[in-house]
Amino acid sequence: MEQTQLNVKQFSADSFEPLIHAERESREKIVAPSLTFLQDSWRRLKKNKGAVISLFILIAVAVIAFGSIWVSPHDPTKQNVKYINLPPKIPGVSLDGFNGTALIGGQRVDKYAQANVPEQVHFYLGTDGLGRDLLSRLLMGTRVSLIIAIIAALLDLSIGVTYGMISGMKGGKVDNVMQRVLEVLSGIPNLVVMILMLTIFEPGMTSIILAMIVTGWITMARIVRAQALKIKDQEYVMAARTLGESSSKIALKHVLPNISGVIIVQMMFSIPSAIFFEAFLGFIGLGLRPPAASLGTLLNEGYKTFRFLPHLMWAPAITLSVIMVCFNLLADGLRDAFDPKMKD
Amino acid sequence: MNQVAMPNKLLDVQNLKQYFHPGQENEVRAVDNVSFHIYEGETFGLVGESGCGKSTTGRSIIRLYHPTDGEIYFNGEDISKLKGKKNMQQFRRDIQMIYQDPYASLNPRMKVQDIIAEGIDIHGLAESDADRNQQVNDLLELVGLDKSHATRYPHEFSGGQRQRIGIARALAVQPRFIICDEPISALDVSIQAQVVNLLQELQRKKNLTYLFIAHDLSMVKYISDRIGVMHFGKLVEVGTSEEVYRFGLHPYTESLLSAIPLPDPDYERNRRRVTYQAPKEDGKERSLKEIASGHYIYCSDDEVPFYQKKLEQKKRQ
Ligand SMILES: Nc1ncnc2c1ncn2[C@@H]1O[C@H](COP(=O)(O)OP(=O)(O)OP(=O)(O)O)[C@@H](O)[C@H]1O
Ligand SMILES: [Mg+2]
Numbered sequence: 001m002e003q004t005q006l007n008v009k010q011f012s013a014d015s016f017e018p019l020i021h022a023e024r025e026s027r028e029k030i031v032a033p034s035l036t037f038l039q040d041s042w043r044r045l046k047k048n049k050g051a052v053i054s055l056f057i058l059i060a061v062a063v064i065a066f067g068s069i070w071v072s073p074h075d076p077t078k079q080n081v082k083y084i085n086l087p088p089k090i091p092g093v094s095l096d097g098f099n100g101t102a103l104i105g106g107q108r109v110d111k112y113a114q115a116n117v118p119e120q121v122h123f124y125l126g127t128d129g130l131g132r133d134l135l136s137r138l139l140m141g142t143r144v145s146l147i148i149a150i151i152a153a154l155l156d157l158s159i160g161v162t163y164g165m166i167s168g169m170k171g172g173k174v175d176n177v178m179q180r181v182l183e184v185l186s187g188i189p190n191l192v193v194m195i196l197m198l199t200i201f202e203p204g205m206t207s208i209i210l211a212m213i214v215t216g217w218i219t220m221a222r223i224v225r226a227q228a229l230k231i232k233d234q235e236y237v238m239a240a241r242t243l244g245e246s247s248s249k250i251a252l253k254h255v256l257p258n259i260s261g262v263i264i265v266q267m268m269f270s271i272p273s274a275i276f277f278e279a280f281l282g283f284i285g286l287g288l289r290p291p292a293a294s295l296g297t298l299l300n301e302g303y304k305t306f307r308f309l310p311h312l313m314w315a316p317a318i319t320l321s322v323i324m325v326c327f328n329l330l331a332d333g334l335r336d337a338f339d340p341k342m343k344d
Numbered sequence: 345m346n347q348v349a350m351p352n353k354l355l356d357v358q359n360l361k362q363y364f365h366p367g368q369e370n371e372v373r374a375v376d377n378v379s380f381h382i383y384e385g386e387t388f389g390l391v392g393e394s395g396c397g398k399s400t401t402g403r404s405i406i407r408l409y410h411p412t413d414g415e416i417y418f419n420g421e422d423i424s425k426l427k428g429k430k431n432m433q434q435f436r437r438d439i440q441m442i443y444q445d446p447y448a449s450l451n452p453r454m455k456v457q458d459i460i461a462e463g464i465d466i467h468g469l470a471e472s473d474a475d476r477n478q479q480v481n482d483l484l485e486l487v488g489l490d491k492s493h494a495t496r497y498p499h500e501f502s503g504g505q506r507q508r509i510g511i512a513r514a515l516a517v518q519p520r521f522i523i524c525d526e527p528i529s530a531l532d533v534s535i536q537a538q539v540v541n542l543l544q545e546l547q548r549k550k551n552l553t554y555l556f557i558a559h560d561l562s563m564v565k566y567i568s569d570r571i572g573v574m575h576f577g578k579l580v581e582v583g584t585s586e587e588v589y590r591f592g593l594h595p596y597t598e599s600l601l602s603a604i605p606l607p608d609p610d611y612e613r614n615r616r617r618v619t620y621q622a623p624k625e626d627g628k629e630r631s632l633k634e635i636a637s638g639h640y641i642y643c644s645d646d647e648v649p650f651y652q653k654k655l656e657q658k659k660r661q
Contacts, residue, residue, distance in 0.1 A: 235449035243463040244436035257453035
């Protein structure tokens with residue numbers, strides 16, 4: 001104790017200097033890099049392994065599915081009665097089930113040799129009852145699912161967001177009427193709408209899309225309306241109003257950017273249900289017509305011969321599941337990334 | 345305060361009524377027959393408890409709501425019935441507002457420069473992008489922020505800084521009259537003085553007129569020239585801030601005054617809160633009556649002598 005006191009006294013006065021107060025300027029400087037909303041969300045999304053993997057799987061699936069328009073292993077619609085019901089054969093794989101052999105009456109038979117398939121011809125996932133290459137058809141079906149996904153997203157963004165935004169921003173009587181219309185629309189089951197469409201149109205992509213136009217965007221419209229109602233009472237919207245901003249500009253500049261996260265998340269969640277809706281229609285025979293294929297129609301064809309040729313159903317079933325799980329995981333990740341508070 | 349030459353009334357509110365859901369079961373008379381005026385260059389403080397209609401008064405004046413009834417004269421022109429985009433645009437430049445919650449009053453998705461320049465863009469006040477940037481930088485400097493802040497987002501700022509951004513946004517359109525809706529009540533005490541001083545400095549520099557809304561009478565007294573005390577949608581007392589603070593007459597004002605703590609232990613030990621009980625409805629017609637020069641009380645005709653005597657008594661003490 002005494003020691004330290006002595007030491008302190010030994011310091012000479014000129015070894016001290018007054019602490020210069022940090023200038024106001026530098027006190028108010030912000031040093032952290034400025035992140036935009038998207039950069040910040042992307043940073044959070046990258047931390048979510050499942051979402052990132054899903055994103056890459058989906059990109060890969062999309063590239064392969066759309067790439068197969070130009071480079072398909074075989075023609076997906078070409079029938080060949082000589083090559084019907086061939087099992088999968090992948091070059092270099094000698095695993096039973098993937099080497100072109102099948103168990104017939106307890107014995108392994110090389111079906112490719114039986115059907116006189118040339119040595120260099122392989123059907124990686126086998127062929128169906130009409131001799132069409134399953135892999136090519138699977139790629140075709142995946143393409144249909146992805147197109148449905150894109151259309152569902154576009155409908156959400158165009159009709160859903162616009163409808164919800166107008167309803168929420170206008171409020172009052174307009175809102176009241178628009179909400180009653182929504183209630184009526186959402187009261188009609190999807191399937192009924194689809195059947196009504198089929199009374200007028202040929203079954204196929206057109207009627208599916210028309211059915212989606214009627215009901216596919218309702219959830220989005222509701223969510224956007226609720227969010228718009230919330231945001232439009234915020235003080236920054238009032239500030240814009242007192243500055244003389246027009247209502248449409250307020251919707252675009254102030255409301256929309258602040259609910260973009262919710263919109264994207266809702267869009268991502270609506271995609272798997274749209275894909276499933278199409279697959280379901282295909283499965284019960286209201287969807288695409290042959291020779292076009294969708295995952296649903298492939299499932300339908302596959303399940304008839306599931307006991308003898310299970311791969312005809314396994315392939316589309318796994319593909320459909322992977323796509324749906326990936327969209328769901330990605331949507332989950334996006335939700336957490338856009339709004340960490342929304343997680344519960 | 346020198347009141348040699350009476351300045352002109354920049355804002356004159358007469359019998360303003362703002363009802364929500366009028367005629368329905370859930371009618372709310374947020375502002376009920378309120379009259380007051382604000383002289384050019386002064387600060388008019390509006391105090392009252394939460395929910396008494398202070399914000400609503402401000403928002404009706406700035407025409408965020410459509411007033412149910414009454415007149416609002418701004419610079420001699422009745423703005424309560426203003427219609428047409430062109431008239432409205434000029435008015436939107438003359439009156440601006442500063443908001444209560446610094447966290448809700450800035451759009452989190454916009455950069456500070458775009459927030460501040462919003463009014464400049466709407467009214468086309470900048471000749472070029474360079475001019476716009478220059479104006480934003482000047483405004484930032486005016487409110488004591490750094491140029492480098494222009495490209496940042498609101499969430500990177502503290503409450504006091506955000507409030508100053510909000511002030512810069514209001515100033516961008518060169519208003520003459522600013523409604524400050526509890527601009528400091530959400531801030532830390534140490535920051536409150538900063539913002540109040542800034543507002544006073546700006547008032548001097550730009551010859552601004554303020555309507556300063558608050559629920560804290562001592563703060564309002566510090567910043568205001570005149571004070572209006574509001575209770576349940578009605579103004580109950582109006583006078584110069586000295587007069588109201590020292591000789592507040594209306595029982596509700598007395599109750600507010602009795603709630604102000606002072607840094608004096610003797611006083612605090614004996615301080616007694618006066619609770620205000622609204623008088624029973626006696627059917628008398630009441631309105632704001634001038635009981636002394638510039639001092640108004642909400643009362644009936646036959647109560648005027650009573651308040652005058654009360655004022656005399658208080659002044660003698
Ligand atoms: N849009 C509205 N619709 C219906 N009632 C409203 C609306 N806005 C305000 N009110 C009501 O009007 C009354 C006055 O509200 P106001 O916001 O003006 O109070 P205030 O004095 O500003 O309170 P505070 O100090 O809490 O900000 C309240 O009873 C409130 O519930
Ligand atoms: Mg308020």
